[in-house]
Amino acid sequence: MALxxxxxxxxxxxxxxxxxxxxxxxxxxxxxxxxLGIVGESGxxxxxxxxxxxxxxxxxxxxxxxxxxxxxxQDLLQMSPKQLRKIRGNRISMIFxxxxxxxxxxxxxxxxxxxxxxIHTNIDKKAALKKAIEALEEVGIPGAAQRVNQYPxxxxxxxxxxxxxxxxxxxEPDLLIADEPTTALxxxxxxxxxxxxxxRQNRLGTAVxxxxxxxxxxxxxxxxxxxxYGGKLMESGTAEQVFYNAIHPYTRSLQKTIPSLQAKGENLxxxxxxxxxxxxPIHGCxxxxxxxxxxxxxxxxxxxxLVDAGxxxxxxxxxxCDSSAPIETVLPQKDAGDLAGEELA
Amino acid sequence: xxxFLVLDDLKTHFDLGNKAFSRQSKGVVKAVDGISLTVQExxxxxxxxxxxxxxxxxxxxxxxxxxxTSGRVILEGRELNALPEKELRKARIDFQMIFxxxxxxxxxxxxxxxxxxxxxxxxxxxxxxxxxxxxxxxLMRTVGMNPAQMRRYPxxxxxxxxxxxxxxxxxxxxxxxxxxxxxxxxxxxSIQSQILNxxxxxxxxxxxxxxxxxxxxxxxxxxxxRIAVMYLGKIIELGSAEDIVDDPLHIYTRALMSAIPxxxxxxxxSRSRIxxxxxxxxxxxxxxxxxxxxxxxxxHDDYMKSHEPVFEEIVPGxxxxxxxxxxxxxx
Numbered sequence: 320m321a322l323x324x325x326x327x328x329x330x331x332x333x334x335x336x337x338x339x340x341x342x343x344x345x346x347x348x349x350x351x352x353x354x355l356g357i358v359g360e361s362g363x364x365x366x367x368x369x370x371x372x373x374x375x376x377x378x379x380x381x382x383x384x385x386x387x388x389x390x391x392x393q394d395l396l397q398m399s400p401k402q403l404r405k406i407r408g409n410r411i412s413m414i415f416x417x418x419x420x421x422x423x424x425x426x427x428x429x430x431x432x433x434x435x436x437x438i439h440t441n442i443d444k445k446a447a448l449k450k451a452i453e454a455l456e457e458v459g460i461p462g463a464a465q466r467v468n469q470y471p472x473x474x475x476x477x478x479x480x481x482x483x484x485x486x487x488x489x490x491e492p493d494l495l496i497a498d499e500p501t502t503a504l505x506x507x508x509x510x511x512x513x514x515x516x517x518x519r520q521n522r523l524g525t526a527v528x529x530x531x532x533x534x535x536x537x538x539x540x541x542x543x544x545x546x547x548y549g550g551k552l553m554e555s556g557t558a559e560q561v562f563y564n565a566i567h568p569y570t571r572s573l574q575k576t577i578p579s580l581q582a583k584g585e586n587l588x589x590x591x592x593x594x595x596x597x598x599x600p601i602h603g604c605x606x607x608x609x610x611x612x613x614x615x616x617x618x619x620x621x622x623x624x625l626v627d628a629g630x631x632x633x634x635x636x637x638x639x640c641d642s643s644a645p646i647e648t649v650l651p652q653k654d655a656g657d658l659a660g661e662e663l664a
Numbered sequence: 665x666x667x668f669l670v671l672d673d674l675k676t677h678f679d680l681g682n683k684a685f686s687r688q689s690k691g692v693v694k695a696v697d698g699i700s701l702t703v704q705e706x707x708x709x710x711x712x713x714x715x716x717x718x719x720x721x722x723x724x725x726x727x728x729x730x731x732x733t734s735g736r737v738i739l740e741g742r743e744l745n746a747l748p749e750k751e752l753r754k755a756r757i758d759f760q761m762i763f764x765x766x767x768x769x770x771x772x773x774x775x776x777x778x779x780x781x782x783x784x785x786x787x788x789x790x791x792x793x794x795x796x797x798x799x800x801x802x803l804m805r806t807v808g809m810n811p812a813q814m815r816r817y818p819x820x821x822x823x824x825x826x827x828x829x830x831x832x833x834x835x836x837x838x839x840x841x842x843x844x845x846x847x848x849x850x851x852x853x854s855i856q857s858q859i860l861n862x863x864x865x866x867x868x869x870x871x872x873x874x875x876x877x878x879x880x881x882x883x884x885x886x887x888x889x890r891i892a893v894m895y896l897g898k899i900i901e902l903g904s905a906e907d908i909v910d911d912p913l914h915i916y917t918r919a920l921m922s923a924i925p926x927x928x929x930x931x932x933x934s935r936s937r938i939x940x941x942x943x944x945x946x947x948x949x950x951x952x953x954x955x956x957x958x959x960x961x962x963x964h965d966d967y968m969k970s971h972e973p974v975f976e977e978i979v980p981g982x983x984x985x986x987x988x989x990x991x992x993x994x995x
Contacts, residue, residue, distance in 0.1 A: 360852040360853065360854060361852055461942075475943045476715075476943075477943045478943065505714040505715055505879060505944075506714075506879070506880075506881075506920060506923040506924055507714060507919060507920065507923045507939075507940045508714075508943060509923065509925075510923040510925075510937060510939055511939065511940075513925075514939070532852065532853060533925065534853075534927040535924065535925030535926055535927045535932075536925045537927075538925060538926060538927045538928055538929045538931075538932045539925045539926075539929070539932035539933070541929075558929040559929055559930070562927065562928060562929050563929075572854070573853065573854065574927065576853050576854050576856070576857045577853065577882075577927055578856075578857065578860065578882045578883050578885070578886045586861050586864070586865075587857040587860055587861050587886060588857065589854065589857045589858045589861060590854040590857075593822055593824070593855075594852070594854075
C-alpha cells in the first residue's frame with residue numbers, strides 16, 4: 320500500500336473577488352522512500368496542495384472542498400485537530416522556502432530543535448539536547464555543540480536552511496514536505512542542501528514531496544514528477560518519462576524555455592501570454608490560450624482528465640490541439656507581450 | 665573602438681561605525697575591493713556571483729548611487745565620481761537602472777503614463793500633451809505592451825508586465841548605459857524568457873551598453889557577450905561568455921557551473937559535481953591571500969593563504985586571478 324494516497328483534492332479560497340480554485344482535483348500516490356517533485360509556475364497550486372495535506376489552509380477564506388488524502392491508511396483531511404497534531408512534526412514534517420521567517424527569532428536554536436522531540440516522544444531534556452546536537456552535525460553545521468545555543472540571526476541563509484532540515488528530520492518522519500527549500504539560496508549552497516536532503520532520506524527511508532519551479536532541481540532529486548498548471552495536474556510520471564517523453568504541450572513548452580538548454584545567439588523560446596486566472600471558470604484546457612500547437616477546436620466543457628499513456632505515465636488528455644505536431648514547426652510565435660496586452664485590454 | 669566605460673581600481677567600503685559606548689570600530693565591509701574593468705560601447709557585460717559578493721554594490725557604485733571609497737568611474741571620458749552633484753544629475757540621464765523587484769521599483773500611485781512621462785521629460789522637458797503621449801505609446805509598444813493600458817496603475821499588471829514598464833522607464837530618457845540588477849530573478853520561467861528576449865533585442869537594436877547582474881550563470885550565458893565572475897568584492901575571472909561557460913579557468917567558476925542543476929535526470933544522476941564547502945565568507949573579514957582557500961575543494965597549503973593572486977590574462981582575452989591552486993586543471 321502506498322504511504323500517501325491523495326485523490327481528487329480540491330481547495331478553494333472564497334474571496335470578495337470570487338472563488339479562487341487554487342487546487343482543482345489533484346490525485347497522486349507516494350510510496351515509502353520515494354521522492355515526488357511538484358513543478359509549476361507561481362499560482363499553479365503546488366504549494367496549496369501541500370498545505371492542504373497538512374491542513375494548514377486558513378479557513379476562512381480557504382476551504383478544502385473535497386477529496387481524500389490517505390496517509391498510512393488514515394484520511395488526513397478527516398482528522399480532528401488533536402489527531403493531526405500528533406502527526407504534524409512527528410510523522411509528516413515540512414520545510415518552507417524562507418528559513419528566516421520560519422524560525423522564531425526570539426528562541427535559541429536548541430529550544431526550537433527539541434520542541435518537536437519533547438512533544439512527540441518521552442525524552443528528557445538532556446537526551447533531547449544531545450540528539451539536537453547530533454542532528455545539527457548530520458546536516459553539516461560545524462561546531463554544533465556551541466552553535467545549538469545561538470539564535471537564528473547568527474546563522475547565514477544556507478545554515479538556517481540546514482537547521483530547518485535538522486528540525487524537520489529530528490523526529491524521523493515518514494514524509495517530508497519541502498516547499499521550495501532552495502529557492503532563496505545560492506546555487507552552490509542549493510547543491511549542498513539538496514545533497515543533504517538526499518543523504519538523510521536514504522538513511523531514514525523518508526518519502527519526500529519537493530515543490531519547486533526549477534526543472535533542474537527536479538531532474539536531480541526526484542523519482543516521480545507532477546506538473547501542475549492552473550490548479551490541475553497536466554502530466555505525471557517518473558522523472559524519465561516526464562523529461563524524455565513529455566506528452567502534454569505545457570510540459571514540452573516549459574522544458575523548451577529553460578535558458579541552459581538553448582543554443583547561444585538564438586532567441587529564447589517563450590510561452591506567450593500569462594498563466595490562467597483561476598478565479599474565473601476555465602473551459603476546456605487551461606493552457607489553450609498559450610498553447611503553441613495548431614488548434615483543432617474551441618475549448619469547451621470540463622477540463623480534461625488525466626489518462627494513462629501506459630506505465631503510469633499520465634497526462635491531461637486535451638483534444639483542442641494537435642500535439643502530435645513537432646514543436647519546432649509551431650515557431651515562431653506571436654510576440655508574447657502583444658498577447659498579454661490583448662488579454663488584459 | 666574607444667573604451668566606453670572604464671573602472672579604475674574601484675573600491676566601495678562600508679564603515680560599520682563604532683561599537684556602542686566605545687571607540688572601537690566594528691569593522692569595514694569591503695563590498696567592492698579594487699575592480700578595474702573596461703566595457704566597450706554596445707557590449708553586454710554579465711556580472712555573476714553569489715549573494716554578498718558585491719555585484720549589486722558594484723552596479724550602484726558605477727551609477728554613483730553609492731559613492732566609491734576610492735578609484736574612478738569614467739563614462740565616455742567623463743570622470744563620474746568627480747562630478748559635482750548638479751552635473752551628476754544631468755549626466756544620470758545617460759545611465760539608467762532596472763531593478764530586480766518590479767513590485768517595489770514602480771510607484772504604486774503613478775499610472776504608467778505618469779511614470780514614463782516623467783522619465784521621458786528628463787531628456788525632453790519641452791514635450792507635453794499629445795507629443796508626450798505619442799512618445800509614451802511608442803515606448804510601450806517597444807517593450808511589447810498595449811498603449812491602451814497607459815492609464816493603468818502598477819497593481820493592475822502582472823509581474824512580467826510590470827518589469828516591462830520598468831524597462832520602458834529605463835529606456836525613456838534614451839540612455840547609453842543600462843545596469844540591470846537581477847531583472848528576471850523574481851519572474852516565473854515562462855515569463856523570464858520573454859523578458860530576456862526583450863532585453864537582448866532592445867540593446868542590440870538601440871545600440872545600448874548593458875551591465876547585466878545576476879546570480880544565474882545560465883541566464884547570463886544567454887544574454888552576455890562577456891562575463892565577469894565576482895567573489896568577495898573582486899573579479900576572479902573575466903572572459904567571453906563562451907570561454908567562461910565552456911572552458912572556465914578558475915575552480916570557483918567551475919564549481920558555479922557544476923552547481924547549476926541540469927534538467928536531465930540521467931545526466932544529473934551520473935555526473936560528478938565540484939561541491940564547495942560552506943557559505944561565502946564574510947566580506948567584513950575576508951580570508952588572507954587567495955580569498956578562495958577556505959572553500960576550495962582542491963589541495964592547498966600555506967602558500968595559497970599568504971599569496972594574493974594577480975589578476976592577469978591567462979589565455980588571450982580570458983583573464984583570471986592567477987592562483988596556482990585555483991587554476992590547476994582537473995581531469
